[in-house]
Amino acid sequence: MNMSAVFLGLALLLLVTMAAGLLRIIIGPSPADRMMAAQLLGTSGIGVLVLLSSALDMPALIDVGLIFALLAAVSVTAFTRRRIDQDPS
């Protein structure tokens, strides 16, 4: 059994857990639940990317994971910020 198959199997496992987390985005009662679920999926997505980069032998996929890690905060910040003329609600 070679290493890339092991990595691919692990990526598959992570993908299944991501699919389970997806349910929280679809049914999650409040918008905050959905946002948190999206953040969680982003983190597991980085894991899948790193595993795929070993399994498919594409080192550039690590850069994709790097960008995800760097920009993970953007959407959650955009979700919480209020404008100047807007009452906090």
Place this chain on the structure above:
Amino acid sequence: MTAAFLYGAAGLLLFALGLWSLLVHEPLLRKLIAFNIMGSGVFHLFIAVAHRSDGSSPDPVPHALVLTGIVVAVSATALALALNSRLEEADAKASSSKTTPSGAPEPNTTARTGLPKPSSNGANRLRWPSR
């Protein structure tokens, strides 16, 4: 062959889903999401056609086309959202001058006459249904 067909067929399904939503749903934001999903379907097809299952390096030409396509799609989305926010502003201005202070019995017939009709008509169609 199999992977290319699977991903290409999924891209075509995404395209059809986006097209359906674009035609059926009225609010502009939903139309924009549908439009972006439609575009993703097309990108899917391109990348699937470029993919080689025998492990050789994929065709770079569709990749470059999709790369430009993604940036153009996001700039078009930004322009559409800016247009939408102007329309909403105009709509809010119109409706704030339309609504009489609370307590007036018939807000509909008293103040509507002074308003330019087309703008209020056009703005109504962009609203999100409140359901």
Place this chain on the structure above:
Amino acid sequence: MNRDLSLLIGILVSLLALLLIWIFYTTLAADPGPRLAPLALEQLPNSGVSHPVTAVLLNYRAYDTLLELAVLLAAILGIWSLGPAPSGFQPAGPALTVLANWIVPLAIITGGYLLWVGGHAPGGAFQAGALLGSAGVILRLAGHERAGLPNEAAQRWLVVAGVGLFLLVGLLLAVFGAGFLTYPKASAKWLILLIETAATIAIGSTLAAAYVGGRPPLAQSTSAASKDLGA
């Protein structure tokens, strides 16, 4: 929209999807015709870069990229012509300030890395520009009204930098070289890097300005004065 009509449209669209999938299947099953890929890979040593996608974007199909930058310029001009930008965000609290202080320089460094690496590995002007644009988004969310961009006059220069430099190089090559955007082999690498740098700056500032969503707000001190002048 009533229910029957949307159902009808749904049926029609799914028929269209089935037709398209059938066409796609038969096309894939048929014998593949000649592709552009072998030609692109074969000419790679002459293109000045060793990554095929960058070679396609900036050498073989440089017209596409030039016109794509023109589309971005048209979009930002459209956004600016709609009027002044909406109000900015409330000033950031301590956590967000620290976050922005860390992420923005990191995003700029990563953008520079992607730009440089684009010559021989995946990366390039678009990815770097998108990353710079996202850094602008973070700055605006943290309370910076112009998303980290300079004043309006300088922003106009930044936004046209990509198309301007691209056209300038193309025209110079047309006059003194082999033809419009036909790079001489010796200097191709540096010309491509120059154009890509300008394109990165243009794409980044265009996307950040598009997020601001209107004509750039004036600096705080002058805005009151200009309002007086306008009135």
Place this chain on the structure above:
Amino acid sequence: MSLLLFVFDSILLLTLLGLATAAVLSPEPRNAVMLFIAFGLWLSLVWARLGAPDVALAEAAIGAGIGGALMLAAARRSARRDNRRDNRRDNRRDNRRDVSCQDAQ
């Protein structure tokens, strides 16, 4: 290996299509936008799987960064306006009810 890849492909594509359907069918603007952001994440996994790291990089930078932020801003605006309009309509309905009550009396 190829069977593993096939299972990976089918799970990826099924969840992708499910996400797109949910995003398209969701009537609430903010939910639709968040589903769309997750859709962008899934899409960049697809590009990674198909051997297009350039496209995956661009999709990651745009989908997670500027695209999501743009759409979230628009969605919040429309959600707020809907609230306002609902309040206004409720007020109007109350007024009308008051009037009809007076008429009945």
